[in-house]
Amino acid sequence: MNFILYDGIEWKKLFPITLTRPVSEIRLGLFTIKERWEKYIGKNVESIITQPFLSKKFSKKESLFFENILLINSAFLPNEELIQILFSLKENETIFFKEKMIAIKKNFFLGKENIHSLFLKKCKKTYHVNKIIHIQYPSDIFINNETVIKKDFLFFTNGKKSSSLLGNNHVICRDKIFLEEDIKANNVVLNAEHGPIYIEKGVEIMEGSVIRGPVAIGKHTTLNMGAKIYGATTIATFCKIGGEIFNSVIFSYSNKVHDGFLGNSILGEWCNLGAGTNISNLRNDYQKVTVWDYEKKDFSHTNLQFFGLIMGDHSKSSINTQFNTATIVGVSDNIFGYGFPPRYIPSFFLGGIQKKKRIPFNKVCETAEIMMNRRNVNFSLLDRKILEYLYQLLDI
Template sequence: MDLFIVKSKKVESFYPLHFFRKIADLRTGILTNRKRYSAIYNAQPVFIDEIPEKLTKGLYFFENFINYEKINAGDNTILVNNGEIVGYYIISPIRKDEIQESVTVEGFKLNYGFDIIKFLPHTILKDFKLLDKHRLTDGFDFSGNEKDIYIGENVNIIGKTYLNADSGPIYIDDDVTFKGVNFIEGPCYIGKSSIVDSAKIRPGCSFGKVNRISGEIEHSLFLDYVNKHHDGFIGHSIVGDWVNLGALTTNSDLKNNYHNVKMVINGKTIDTGMLKMGTLIGDFSKTGIGTLINTGTVMGISCNIFGGNVTDKFYPSFSWGNSSTIYSFEKAIDTIRITMGRRDVNLNDKTVEILRNVYKKERG
């Protein structure tokens, strides 16, 4: 049976994480949803922009719906979760409006980028079970079940690293280097070729490839090539590709009045429904030393935030220092090119085009 992943109707609700990737290709645990469904069904998903009026044989899921239950219905069936259509199971060609059967399926739908944080520890745990890899090598002190730890190939330890799998599994990918003294609590994923240097990693963290990780991090998602190689706290946050966090950058993830955190998404103030939520930082953004990030702050792409005061709650893309000053496009591109070159990656024309389009849209 063919497997289809359908573009979400709420892509822009994932601001600022949606510019350079499909939601299906946004890591939401150890895996992206595309890789997750591929592993569950042993098939390569085909991405489509919308559900066709006439459906061919296959299994269809919206890209922002996460499900670990292997679906096997007996007839053409609408898949429903919390009263919303999240997919279709089709055994023979049929028009969409002719399907009579429906079934409730387990899982959860991501409506906003911050919803990833809500489910992150759970998805790391479920992805670990799905991958079903277990391997502990010499050099690590650990507590918990050895079967809840996976250590990849060519992992290097310079110093002392303690793994605590009592609260969840720990997956360390290939070519990771540990320096200094590190304490890591599961559930946790550390991506390929990352460097962990004198870090305190609390439960519920997922780090992408080629990250630099120091200081204290809790319940957060770092995408790829993130540089947090200094002290400071990041909690309940999502940090995009190529973000650099200056020394002692720290975010708040809890309001003093213990009310739900609200975030500004596409000009609207949205209640996250969470008591703890930190910040969303778009790709290529940077913070200066000592930056204090307010609870629920949203930064667009290619922002350069500094000044030492507590930040504003929202920064449009290409902000310089504060939310009203515009970061020169040419200077931003020059800095991005240098940043990527330091990791032997070239800035391609497609990325420049996306950056230019966002600049025109948000900065005129």
């Protein structure tokens, strides 16, 4: 049996994080959603059905005909109950959570077929799951990260042996800390009393750093001297991190090198926060926040009190930038200037509170290429085409 992950209606609700990726490439806990599904099912995903402008980079498979297939909505995270039902499905049987379809089994499927039309067809049998994590909005990523880190830790470390940590370090609750090989750390504190800590290979933790779980740190990431990492935080691969971080998710190749606070936030890939950048995650009057809604093109009320910054891929802030509570930053922005920037900044803009201007597209690509080359990563033609497609749209 093969399986396909597809983007449902959640893709648009997860802007700006999904402007440059399918829902399945969102990271929380120890893995991306795609990686997590592959680990639970025990085989690689057959294909990813997403927006046409993203397909060439992320789908991998050019064939449009699939046999013996499970179609799974990427916005749902796997659990034991769901996996058990999935493997028992027969042709044209479905799984629902409340009124939303999680998966359907098909003997054959044409990739160009409209998945949403499957909702209208009568199914042979429908199963329901009672409890599942559903990622519908960017804030769902940091809201659920504690639960997901703990669950991932138990699932992925079961039966595996942690490496030893060399050096003069203070370790609390060693049994809830898992270390891969080649980790450099000396005079640091690892405290797993309130949640597990998972650190991948090649991570360097400089002296004076304190990590308080639940926390997951990806391979070849560097924590600078005196970094303070609170749970529930995920830092992906090849990041450079410093300062104070609380309940946030940082995607691969992004930097928050210097002092400054980041809380209840998400940074996409290839982001950089300048020295002294701070993010407010709580209003002074303690009221619930409003957040920019890309579909309504206006701010919408939420039931959230703690909400920091959501930043799309390739965006940057200059030194001493101060982001207000619940700020949304698009893709490839360059933010600088006095005062608080607006709480919504569309993609490809230069500036801050003062008059902004659109960055020329060739400059967008030049900056991306320089930053990626510094990490020995190629700025590919596919990367360029994705940014070019987005650049041609207005107000994203």
